[in-house]
Amino acid sequence: MELFSEKRILSVSRLTTLIRGVLEDNFEHVWVEGEVSNLVMPASGHLYFTLKDAGAQIRCVMFRASARALKFRPRDGMGLIVRGRITLYEQRGDYQLLVEYLEPQGMGALQLAFIQLKEKLAKEGLFAEERKRSIPSLPQRIGVVTSATGAAIHDILTVLNRRFANVEILLRPVKVQGEGAAEDIVEAINDLNSYGDVDVMIVGRGGGSLEDLWAFNEEKVARAIARSRIPVISAVGHEVDFTIADFVADLRAPTPSAAAELVVKSKEELASRVEFLRHRLLQRMHRTLAEAGGELESLGRALRDPTMLLGHLAQRVDDLSVRLERSIAGSVKYQAIAVESLKNNLRLRNPSLAVERTRELVIALNSRSEISLRRHLDRSREVAAVLMARLETLSPLGTLARGYSITLKLPNRSVVRASSQLNPNDSLELLLYKGRALCRVESISDDMP
Secondary structure, eight states: OHHHHHOOOOOHHHHHHHHHHHHHHHOSSEEEEEEEEEEEOOTTSOEEEEEEOSSOEEEEEEOHHHHTTOSSOOOTTOEEEEEEEEEEETTTTEEEEEEEEEEETTSOHHHHHHHHHHHHHHHHTTTOGGGOOOOOSSOSEEEEEEOSSSHHHHHHHHHHHHHOTTSEEEEEEOOOSSTTHHHHHHHHHHHHHHHOOOSEEEEEEOOOOTTTTGGGGOHHHHHHHHHOSSOEEEEESSTTOOOHHHHHSSEEOSSHHHHHHHHSOOHHHHHHHHHHHHHHHHHHHHHHHHHHHHHHHHHHHHSOOHHHHHHHHHHHHHHHHHHHHHHHHHHHHHHHHHHHHHHHHHHHOOOHHHHHHHHHHHHHHHHHHHHHHHHHHHHHHHHHHHHHHHHHHHSHHHHHHTTOOEEEETTTTEEOOSGGGOOTTOEEEEEOSSSEEEEEOOOOOOOOO
8 A cells, every 4th residue: 555655646638748848858959851641731821741751650730930931832742851849739649740941852942932833823824925015115214123222223224324325214122132022022013003104114133042032933023023014024133043023024134234235225226227217218209209200291291282272273263264255255256147147148138028037037036146145154154153162162261261270289380180189288370261379288188079
């Protein structure tokens, strides 16, 4: 009974607490490697998994505060190296490893995180070429998201000042590495989009290690670039450095200096282009003027002189007048000869009856002769009137008298036949039946009235 009374009896809770203290005091910081299994990631943000090898396994927990700092997502079957302390979960009586840090075996955590995020965003189509926008050829205002004291902004300003000094630069200074850098970059991209008067944006920094450049590999930065209404040029690190921002941006520049060279053309390039276009314009103008001159000369040769046409018509009138006079004179002469012949016959036949008959015949013949002559004269007058009317119709002066006019384009006084020959503000001269008028073209239409 005495021996039994000296025994120390512990409760389960007390024993568990003692074991927990021993474990935590002796295994405060340990590094363990193994393969992940039974990974659980509840909404609380904690991570629960088992770390095992060929001979044993241990339960592990990583609380939300530590899990939020992870750059990658653990997966079942992945080899991990973890750092933590051994503790005891008293409710189950299981010992476990309280993980404070972990990284993948054989590959750095940042490199794995880079690969995972790249695969995720590529599946969403954020790297697709069809969603990338073209960079303006001659921007007036360029937004720059980078450190205000780094080498990147100095290189960008140097190149822009050399190539096109009068372009406006809007700098939005940010942290480019360290805690809060990604959030600062996202805010800067959003600020420039809200500003609303930026043609293109350069986002970047100078070179550095993967850790230094990591802010540009953050998912939030990638999505801010994808949302940007302003075309974005990514210029992070050196030529060999690639970040997630490079894949999402509308254009990737190997360095900040290269971004400045890509975003604007040099004044020499623009001047050369302008000179080339000016030369082509002059050639085209000379060719057009030569063609127009040839066409004008051809039209001039085809145009008949109105004075010559009037001369021909006047000559035709004179000819008809002479023929009319000759016709009338011949008819009168013929009638006179007939009368004279009758008189002779009358003298030869003196009997009074014959004389009377002859006298009556003469009277009748004279009457018929007068009627015939009058009719002939009337017909001749009618023919002459018709001819004169036709002549008047063909006469340019007759056309002008009916209300028409001849339109001449100044200063060369070329005849205008169609509205296509005119341009607004051309000076015109109108030849009227009486006088002339000067006017100016206000508008042109091909429609007929």
